[in-house]
Amino acid sequence: MIKDRIAILDFGSQYTQLIARRIRELGVYSEIFSYKIAPEELLRWGARGVVLSGGPESVFGVGSPVMDSRILDLGLPVLGICYGLHLLVHLRGGRVRPSGRREYGYGEFIQDGESLLFSGLPSQFGVWNSHGDRVEELPAGFRRIGFTKDEPNAAIAWEQERLYGVQFHPEVSHTELGKEIFANFLFRICGVRPTWTLANFVEETLETIRREVGTKKVLMALSGGVDSSVCALLLHRAIGSQLCCVFVDTGLLRKGEKELVERVFSQDLGIRLRVVDAGARFLRRLRGVADPEKKRKIIGRTFISVFREVAREVGNVGFLAQGTLYPDVIESGKVPHPAHVIKSHHNVGGLPQKMGFRLLEPLRNLFKDEVRQLGKELGLPPSLLYRHPFPGPGLAVRCLAPVTPSNLETLRQADAVLLEEMERSGWMERVWQAFAVLLPVRAVGVMGDQRSYGLTVAIRVVQSQDGMTADWVDLPKELLNRIAQRIVAEVPEISRVTYDITSKPPGTIEWQ
Numbered sequence: 275m276i277k278d279r280i281a282i283l284d285f286g287s288q289y290t291q292l293i294a295r296r297i298r299e300l301g302v303y304s305e306i307f308s309y310k311i312a313p314e315e316l317l318r319w320g321a322r323g324v325v326l327s328g329g330p331e332s333v334f335g336v337g338s339p340v341m342d343s344r345i346l347d348l349g350l351p352v353l354g355i356c357y358g359l360h361l362l363v364h365l366r367g368g369r370v371r372p373s374g375r376r377e378y379g380y381g382e383f384i385q386d387g388e389s390l391l392f393s394g395l396p397s398q399f400g401v402w403n404s405h406g407d408r409v410e411e412l413p414a415g416f417r418r419i420g421f422t423k424d425e426p427n428a429a430i431a432w433e434q435e436r437l438y439g440v441q442f443h444p445e446v447s448h449t450e451l452g453k454e455i456f457a458n459f460l461f462r463i464c465g466v467r468p469t470w471t472l473a474n475f476v477e478e479t480l481e482t483i484r485r486e487v488g489t490k491k492v493l494m495a496l497s498g499g500v501d502s503s504v505c506a507l508l509l510h511r512a513i514g515s516q517l518c519c520v521f522v523d524t525g526l527l528r529k530g531e532k533e534l535v536e537r538v539f540s541q542d543l544g545i546r547l548r549v550v551d552a553g554a555r556f557l558r559r560l561r562g563v564a565d566p567e568k569k570r571k572i573i574g575r576t577f578i579s580v581f582r583e584v585a586r587e588v589g590n591v592g593f594l595a596q597g598t599l600y601p602d603v604i605e606s607g608k609v610p611h612p613a614h615v616i617k618s619h620h621n622v623g624g625l626p627q628k629m630g631f632r633l634l635e636p637l638r639n640l641f642k643d644e645v646r647q648l649g650k651e652l653g654l655p656p657s658l659l660y661r662h663p664f665p666g667p668g669l670a671v672r673c674l675a676p677v678t679p680s681n682l683e684t685l686r687q688a689d690a691v692l693l694e695e696m697e698r699s700g701w702m703e704r705v706w707q708a709f710a711v712l713l714p715v716r717a718v719g720v721m722g723d724q725r726s727y728g729l730t731v732a733i734r735v736v737q738s739q740d741g742m743t744a745d746w747v748d749l750p751k752e753l754l755n756r757i758a759q760r761i762v763a764e765v766p767e768i769s770r771v772t773y774d775i776t777s778k779p780p781g782t783i784e785w786q
C-alpha cells in the first residue's frame with residue numbers, strides 16, 4: 275500500500291477535484307472523502323495529512339457541512355482552504371464574519387513573518403479569491419502569516435500543531451505559486467515523499483484484482499474508448515483469459531470502428547474478445563423513433579439484453595468490469611469512504627445487480643490523464659489512446675434523419691471524410707471532438723448539369739477541457755472548403771454542408 279497519502283475532505287467546492295490533481299501532480303497519492311468521514315476512518319486509511327476543501331456554503335448557513343472536530347485533534351497536519359479555513363477558525367473558537375457578498379478575483383498576497391507553508395516563496399505574489407466570509411478573529415494559538423489588501427487574515431497558522439489555513443485558492447492555476455504552496459504543505463509540513471507512481475498503482479491493483487476475482491470470470495463491455503480499453507488491458511494483465519471482453523456492434527458505429535477494435539485487441543494484444551453483431555436488432559427497435567431520450571433508452575435496454583445473453587453463454591461470470599474514472603465517482607455524488615480499488619456501489623443502469631454480478635472498477639481512483647499514461651505504459655496504441663470521446667448511443671444521436679441503415683451509411687461516409695481531412699491537416703489532435711451530424715433537411719443543389727435535392731450534413735468541431743463547456747473551432751477556410759467539397763462530391767445523398775458555430779453553453783456538444 276502507498277503509505278504517503280493525503281486525504282481531502284470535500285465541503286462541496288467546485289475546485290475539490292483540482293486539489294486532488296495538484297497533490298497527485300506532486301507525486302503524492304490523494305483521495306477525496308465526504309466531510310462526514312469519522313476520525314478513526316481517516317487514521318485507518320492512513321492519512322498523513324488532511325486538506326479541507328472550499329465550499330459554497332457559509333459556516334453560518336443552516337445545515338452547512340461541518341466535519342467531526344476531533345479530526346483536528348489527531349495530530350495530523352491540516353490545510354484549510356477558504357471554507358476549510360473558516361471551519362478551522364470556527365471549530366477552534368475564533369470568529370468568522372459573514373461579509374454578505376461573494377468576492378472573486380485576483381489579489382496581491384503579502385507574507386507576514388516566516389512560515390513553512392510559504393517557505394522559499396517571494397514575499398508577495400498573486401492569488402485567486404472566491405469567498406463570502408472572512409476571518410475576523412484568530413483562535414488561540416494561531417497567528418497570521420499573510421494578508422491581502424481586503425483580507426487582513428488571508429493566511430493563518432499554528433505551526434506547532436501543524437494547522438494552516440488560507441483564504442485564497444492555491445489549487446486554481448490563477449494562484450501563481452499554488453503548486454509550491456502544496457509542495458511545502460506536503461513535503462515540509464506533512465513530511466510525505468512523492469511515492470505515487472503509476473508503476474506502484476499497477477503493482478497494487480493487479481494484486482487486488484487477482485485476490486478479488488479468484489477463479490471467476492470477468493465480463494467487460496469494450497467500447498473502443500480510452501477508458502474501457504485501458505481497463506481491459508489492466509484486467510488482462512491481472513487475470514489473462516479469465517477476462518472476456520464483449521464488443522457489441524450496435525449498427526451505430528463509425529466507419530472502421532469494429533475492425534479497429536478487433537485488430538488491436540484480438541490480434542495485436544491477444545485479448546479474448548467476442549464481437550456480437552446486434553445491428554439488426556438495434557435498428558429494428560429504433561425504427562421510427564426520433565425523440566433523443568427515447569433513442570437513448572431503447573439503446574440502453576437493448577444493450578443490456580444483448581449483454582445478458584452473452585453472459586449466459588460465457589458462464590461462471592462473477593464480475594462485470596467498467597472503466598469508471600474518478601471524476602465519474604465524484605460527480606455521481608458518491609465520494610467514497612476509504613476506498614478499495616474495487617467497489618460495488620457505483621454502477622450504471624443497475625446492470626450488475628440485475629445480473630447478480632459484482633462490479634469491478636479498477637480505474638475508479640484515476641483521473642483521465644493518469645488513465646492515458648497508464649494506457650501508454652500498458653501498450654495501448656496511439657490510435658486508441660488519443661481518441662476523441664464518442665457517445666455510448668453512437669451515431670443514433672447524430673442521425674437526426676430517420677435512423678435507417680442507408681442514412682447511417684450516409685452519415686458514416688460524411689464523418690469519415692471529415693475525420694480524414696482533420697487527420698491530414700493535423701487538426702484532429704488539436705480539438706476535443708470533430709464529427710458530422712445528418713439533418714433531416716433537404717436542400718437543392720447542382721451536381722454537374724443535374725439538379726440535386728439531397729440531405730444536409732452539419733459539421734461540428736469543438737474545443738473543450740472536459741466536455742462541460744466547449745467552443746466551436748475556427749477552422750481555416752481552406753480546410754472547411756475542402757471538407758465541404760469532398761463530402762458533396764463523394765457522398766451522393768448529401769447536397770449541402772453547414773458548419774455549427776454554437777458554443778456550449780448555450781448548445782450542447784452533441785445535437786441530441
Ligand code: XMP
Nearest residue numbers: 663664665666667707741778782783784785
Ligand atoms: P453534450 O452533448 O452533453 O456532451 O455536450 C458532452 C460530452 O459527452 C459525450 N456524450 C455522451 N457520452 N453517452 C456517452 O458515453 C452519452 O449518452 C453521451 N452524450 C454525450 C459527448 O460526445 C461529449 O463529449
